[in-house]
Amino acid sequence: MADETPRTTAGATADDEAAKDTAAKAAPSRRSVLGWGGAGLALGAAAAGGTAVALRTGGDAHPVASAGDAIQFRGAHQAGIATPVQDRLHFAAFDVTTSDREALIKVLKEWTAAAERMTAGHEIGDGAYGGQAELPPDDTGEALGLKPSRLTLTFGVGPGLFEKDGKDRFGVKSRRPQALIDLPVFPGDNLDAARSGGDLCVQACADDPQVAVHAIRNLARIGMGKVAIRWSQLGFGKTSSTTPDAQTPRNMMGFKDGTRNVSGTDTAALDKHVWVSEKDGPAWMAGGSYLVARRIRMHIETWDRTSLGEQEDIFGRDKAQGAPVGKQRERDEPNLKLMKPDSHVRLAHPDSNNGATILRRGYSFTDGTDKLGRLEAGLFFIAYQRDVRDAFVPLQKNLAANDALNEYIQHVGSAIFAVPPGIEGDGDWWGKGLFA
């Protein structure tokens, strides 16, 4: 039985207020310095409530939805790109296992309908209970009673959809965007094929991890027999902000990185660097974007025994505030010449890369420990851009060749996807423009 009201319970408003109170009373410095990831693990909604407060007290001219709210699914662009970054991630890449075009289209239509319901905070299909006793319920149920949690589901298509093993399985080979390249091999890459690539992807971001996981789980279930999960990644703490006045969260190395991100409200910058324009072609990608995902493992243990001075030199920022070398505050304009030539900020700066600019939306991950007892942690890097060939690719070439940080990181997974524009009219579905 599908509830027509969001999962929000009657007590939610009161909880929200309580959360705000808690957040307001908590020492603001600690909350803003630490970011919300850690607190959220224990506090869930309360910590998420704190997010909203932090953003509002930052004097944001465009207040973001509070943590429990629903984000509009439909629009000219897909949500989950310019949307203020949520706290949690579940990113899934799928192999298309069927070679039946109609069967794939059916999945995409069902996915779109389910995605719209889930982002609104509804159960999918006939719901999680109350149906025929002999049948498993349509919805798996673990998001019952949870708020929409600003869930966004962002859909993309990978190179394998257009051509796999030399075959044009779905008759779309001729529609492959030129910008959807096979990424070159970068120096130092140690890519695991099982954690790379994919014919389709769905990025689920939400302030509640269970809401994000529920979304991927239910989409995967709908797709069984036609598409199969190739790999997926959970991210527990955002490392970037698309909200300029918010604090930049710290990464697993304890640094603020990616301060100069494209703002989700800067439409001029989005149009210039993120959204594919009509003249870029192909037509079905207009209003879309290109997504690069990289699983970047950090050598946490060796990093931790690196001296503070060296750590700061490597990033080109101080650890306390994230201020660029020679500056006081995080957002002070960096003077690149003061930084070491191989420092991360200097090398990643648009000025060092002919203006190459990406919208970062990465998340820290920790998948427990590896077989040697080392923290299996790092950055799940996600970047959106108008064309990877003059954004991620030159940027990563530069970083891979020169970045002092490379001693402490390794790229172990990689994928590229074309992210079509948003869902607009009735009867629209993910990929309709491509298959039409």
Added chain:
Amino acid sequence: MRVLRSSAVAAIAVATALTTVSGCAEKSDKKDSDAILVKATDDKCEVSTTSFPTGHIKINVENKGSKVTEVYVYAAGDRIVAERENIGPGTKAEIVATIKKAGAYEIACKPGMKGDGIRQKVTATGGGKQEKSDPALDKAVAEYRKYVQQQADETIPAAQKFADAVKAGDVDEAKKQYAVSRIGWERTEPVAESFGDIDPKVDVREDGLEKGQKWTGWHKLEKSLWEDKKITEDDKKLAEQLMTDLKGWQKVVGTAEITPTSMANGAKELLDEVATGKVTGEEERYSHTDLVDFQANVEGAEKAYELLKPVASKNDSDLTKELDKQFGELKKLLDDHRDGDTFKAYDSVGKDDRKKLSDAVNALAEPLSKLAGAVAK
């Protein structure tokens, strides 16, 4: 073997509602007032009514004792009709079951989750809403019953060859006969499991043993043959015991409670067995004959499906079309791993191929989980 003892017994839907969603149950057509209340304590098992109509029943259990308990509903001969384990002190649980036949049953509370439990005799009366009878479904059930019996009948001589080889101390011959001796069992396992006492004797894995339980059956002998590479005197006795237990199964299996729903759910459970035990290589960890079991599970599931298909296709032709396709795909994939008249050892099946098999099992099991709904319409 079933990995968890609580895996739904054929014929029964055990709805284990968590307290957080227990409100949902009220929205079902079953009113709480119809429920049988069971108050379990450390030394009592109080039942609110000892007589109820046949059909769907709901049992609300409340554990008022200090020990974790479990509640069983037994039909004659201790055949498990429904069960719910791990009911903690102070917690409540709900059991939903279908009792089709009027007659004598027992409800048992097992404080500490052991022993025969504290039994209460109850009676199902014929006054309940009868499941509507459909000659086509009755025929399917009758045919399936025949199949189940036939599988057991054919297992006995095959298992005898295996047991004889073990008793003769012939390791090589026993290894050859091992996987073949299990095929009939694997094809019909959910039905065998509805007789709660047989599976733990013949098909338990070492990690599935309960405290104090002696390891008997196929997998103990598997370990001796492949891991220890020798047959002990005790193994020879175990081979004898295996035959006794299997003959017991052969004798009672024809009397199993079988309904169209239990056939459909049983088919799905066979795929669940594959998904949790065979695809991972856990079931036959020493002999690596997982693919033989895999094939048998799929064949058993397909048999139940084929018998139900005439009815299911009338109610949901999209579903049966999908099932036909996915059974075909999975069998085709399995064929790639054939080696003469048997299958490749599973430890020679690489990661990529295992992933493909796993995806194909999911692709079939997901629509198969809707078969019960299509025959119950």
